[in-house]
Amino acid sequence: MFAQFKAFSRLHPLIRFLLIGTLVTKAAKSMTTPFLALYLHMKTGADFGTVGLVIGLGYFSSTVGGVVGGALSDKIGRKKVMLSSIFIWSFVFILFGLVHDFMWFLLLNILSGLCHSCFEPVSKALMAELSEREMRFRIFSLRYLAINVGAAVGPLLGTYFGLAKTGTPFIITGLVYFGYAALLSLMMIRLITVKETNIAPEKVQAGSVLKTIKQDKALRFYIGGGILFLFSYSQMESTLLQYLNNDFANGVKIFSTLITLNAVTVILLQVPLTRLFEKYKSLTTISIGTVFCILGNTGFSLANGWIVFMLSMFVLTIGEILCFPSMNVLLDELAPDHMKGAYYGMQNLYNIGEFLGPWLGGMMLALYGGKAVFLIAACSVFLALGAYHVGRRKFLSAQHHDVSPFSY
Structure with missing residues (x-):
């Protein structure tokens, strides 16, 4: 365990922050996403088939958006894509907890998929660029561990905060993402250079x-x-x-x-x-x-x-x-x-x-x-x-x- 902590401490500070942030944001997101279909049905009265279509469109937008977002980060830089997507994502979650109209939910779920597809691939690319090649398997393994710990904790928190009755967990998730985005912005300003976040020698x-x-x-x-x-x-x-x-x-x-x-x-x-x-x-x-x-x-x-x-x-x-x-x-x-x-x-x-x-x-x-x-x-x-x-x-x-x- 000490050896693992020592290895973790040797990673680039931004990688450590991204790994910890992955755990926290995954836990926050998992307060809401496992229960999203039920929540949409309760708030809009839509049948489960229609709700399923809304959920599916979110996955579809994530699939398509990842290709575009990853390429865009190569063109304009990791920092711009990561920060803009996660700030928008935070407001998407907050609005999920406030709106009641079906079309709003449809739009927000598509936006959520797009934000996910822009932030996640770019964060992985940045972690790879800031690390030595022989450390990347360990880094991606720690990232996967963080995702699973967050996914295990999140649903319990969602139940505790009463998702079945209110949209409070969505608002909490949005605030967590906003705080993470703000801290990430400060970390990027302090710890990495423009060159490191715009590694694209051939545009x-x-x-x-x-x-x-x-x-x-x-x-x-x-x-x-x-x-x-x-x-x-x-x-x-x-x-x-x-x-x-x-x-x-x-x-x-x-x-x-x-x-x-x-x-x-x-x-x-x-x-x-x-x-x-x-x-x-x-x-x-x-x-x-x-x-x-x-x-x-x-x-x-x-x-x-x-x-x-x-x-x-x-x-x-x-x-x-x-x-x-x-x-x-x-x-x-x-x-x-x-x-x-x-x-x-x-x-x-x-x-x-x-x-x-x-x-x-x-x-x-x-x-x-x-x-x-x-x-x-x-x-x-x-x-x-x-x-x-x-x-x-x-x-x-x-x-x-x-x-x-x-x-x-």
């Missing part, structure tokens, strides 16, 4: 994002692998509850226990597993992690009681811990310095997997049953691993032949 031109996707074959395979991986992961988040509720006694209790086990495992094992695997190459770590994910999903398919489900969730969570930070590192290795924001923004295209996963998973559950769904999820992870390996070969081949996809 990104209009349309360069689409050109990059077209010319960088490795990136396309990485994006495909991320989509397939999140398609599989979304089955645990959405389809698993329906499967347990339909096919098992006390299915909801089993699901609640599994989600708690997932959060506790991440919190307890993220740091020791990071120390164990940071000496390996990122693709090696992803390969090992995907094996755990395949075994976990196969276990869900074969499980017939509490013990096997819990063991499968534990195994799947180990894979999750290894894969998510390594996917960030692998993309960082691919991204040229002047386009890191654009590349991290393209990670939002992974959300297509989360977008399609619950829908297709629900249809497969109805047609073939839960056992088939999780076997398909295991196959999806296997295909994702193949896509990452092919992408890595394309990247190494381009380096070997000195072929740059950025010659435009």
Whole structure:
């Protein structure tokens, strides 16, 4: 533990602030977002199908906006994009707690998705630029740990502050984000130079994002692998509850226990597993992690009681811990310095997997049953691993032949 604290203290002060801020803001956001559908229904009287459309549009705007926001940060600088997006985001949350009109909620949820997609990829790009390459797996692992701790604490706070009756948690979240934005602004002024927040020696031109996707074959395979991986992961988040509720006694209790086990495992094992695997190459770590994910999903398919489900969730969570930070590192290795924001923004295209996963998973559950769904999820992870390996070969081949996809 002392060694971890010492390593944390050696990080750039802004990275430490961003990691702590990730935990605090995720906890604040998690007071509201898990209950957003219920809150919108209560405030507007809209049916659940219409509310679902509003929620979906937020995810859609986040997927599209990430590509634009990341590229924009390469063009005008990290500082401008990060601060403008999080200040706007703070007012979006405050307004969520004050308005009652359906169209306002629709607009605010789209804005929330856009702010998320602009801030998150750019903050990851900035942390990568302010750190040494060998430290990035540890940094992204700590960031993932912070997200999970915040996600575990936030819903409890939301219940305490009475989300079911008032919009108070939204206003509190907005104020937390505003305070974080103000402190972040001061930190950036004090600790980093203009050069550090505008690392773009080759200015990104209009349309360069689409050109990059077209010319960088490795990136396309990485994006495909991320989509397939999140398609599989979304089955645990959405389809698993329906499967347990339909096919098992006390299915909801089993699901609640599994989600708690997932959060506790991440919190307890993220740091020791990071120390164990940071000496390996990122693709090696992803390969090992995907094996755990395949075994976990196969276990869900074969499980017939509490013990096997819990063991499968534990195994799947180990894979999750290894894969998510390594996917960030692998993309960082691919991204040229002047386009890191654009590349991290393209990670939002992974959300297509989360977008399609619950829908297709629900249809497969109805047609073939839960056992088939999780076997398909295991196959999806296997295909994702193949896509990452092919992408890595394309990247190494381009380096070997000195072929740059950025010659435009």
